[in-house]
Amino acid sequence: MAPSKGVIITVPVLVLSVAATAIFLFFLFPFLSSCSRPATITTDDSGSFDRSDIQISATEEDIAWVKYQIQQNKLEMLPNVLRKGINPRTRAQQLQDLNQFKGISHYEGEEANNHTALPCLGELLVEEHHSNYGEPWAGGRDVFEFLAESIKLRPDARVLEIGCGTLRVGLHFIRYLIPEHYHCLERDELSLMAAFRYELPSQGLLHKRPLIVRGEDMDFNRFGSGIRYDLIYASAVFLHMPDKLVWVGLERLVTRLKPFEGRIFVSHNIKFCSRLGGEECTKRLTSLGLEYMGKHTHDSFLFNHYEIWFEFRRLKA
Numbered sequence: 001m002a003p004s005k006g007v008i009i010t011v012p013v014l015v016l017s018v019a020a021t022a023i024f025l026f027f028l029f030p031f032l033s034s035c036s037r038p039a040t041i042t043t044d045d046s047g048s049f050d051r052s053d054i055q056i057s058a059t060e061e062d063i064a065w066v067k068y069q070i071q072q073n074k075l076e077m078l079p080n081v082l083r084k085g086i087n088p089r090t091r092a093q094q095l096q097d098l099n100q101f102k103g104i105s106h107y108e109g110e111e112a113n114n115h116t117a118l119p120c121l122g123e124l125l126v127e128e129h130h131s132n133y134g135e136p137w138a139g140g141r142d143v144f145e146f147l148a149e150s151i152k153l154r155p156d157a158r159v160l161e162i163g164c165g166t167l168r169v170g171l172h173f174i175r176y177l178i179p180e181h182y183h184c185l186e187r188d189e190l191s192l193m194a195a196f197r198y199e200l201p202s203q204g205l206l207h208k209r210p211l212i213v214r215g216e217d218m219d220f221n222r223f224g225s226g227i228r229y230d231l232i233y234a235s236a237v238f239l240h241m242p243d244k245l246v247w248v249g250l251e252r253l254v255t256r257l258k259p260f261e262g263r264i265f266v267s268h269n270i271k272f273c274s275r276l277g278g279e280e281c282t283k284r285l286t287s288l289g290l291e292y293m294g295k296h297t298h299d300s301f302l303f304n305h306y307e308i309w310f311e312f313r314r315l316k317a
């Protein structure tokens, strides 16, 4: 044997060991990833979804992972000032730039009108509507996660939102559910413009065909009569409505809710009920065929905030 300075690896040996490693990893990987986070939807013998093993909200591992990424990259929150390649603008400034300069590359004259498939208004492009609510836009995700985890939401569930506005919450449902399974009643025209002309197209969700109906308070006639929803929710809506109208709405909604398993969730408070007095409130709900299931508190993921939710179910088939 010649004294070798290192280990000599011949080409066939190298190829073999690479192949062996690849085979080993191939079998190990699905195992590793299914331990930390089962993210696939499995179907049972009856072909229905089983989502008992799926978590919609972030896991502890997810949070540890992102914190590690920030630490590894030594990231600090710095003041957002003009620097190389970065020119911070307010929404108002951005809108002015957009109207004045139209971006760097753009069509002029006649050509300006036939190259853009779905021209969107500048006000929507700069996302002014993301500041329409008292709380951050990201809070929409909190609402989705709370409701989805509460009812063990499956992609084939049917969901009705009362007052979806600009889809701050609705986008998350639309993305998760199969096409046509998200419905919403909203009366604010400008919000619906933002939803249809900006949010759905920019999020790539047009193919989900959500049924979003512009209509006055609590008129559900255009949703068809055959659908039984798994979830009906109103996020910060009932508190802005006269009690009488809320009761009219609930009466109409009961028949559209799946008996027993279906849930109605109402956020913030249920003064429309408690104002009647405890006993009268329960009596009124019972007469509609509704049962109060309890009060929940859900903490926000990204900011110091919590939301209160009231849960109801339908008692009679």
Ligand SMILES: *[C@@H]1O[C@H](CO)[C@@H](O)[C@H](O)[C@H]1NC(C)=O
Pocket (backbone or CB within 6 Å): 110, 111, 114, 115
């Ligand atoms: C847009 O319109 C102009 C002027 O009529 C025409 O010359 C051009 O070919 C059109 N472009 C497209 C993409 O249709």
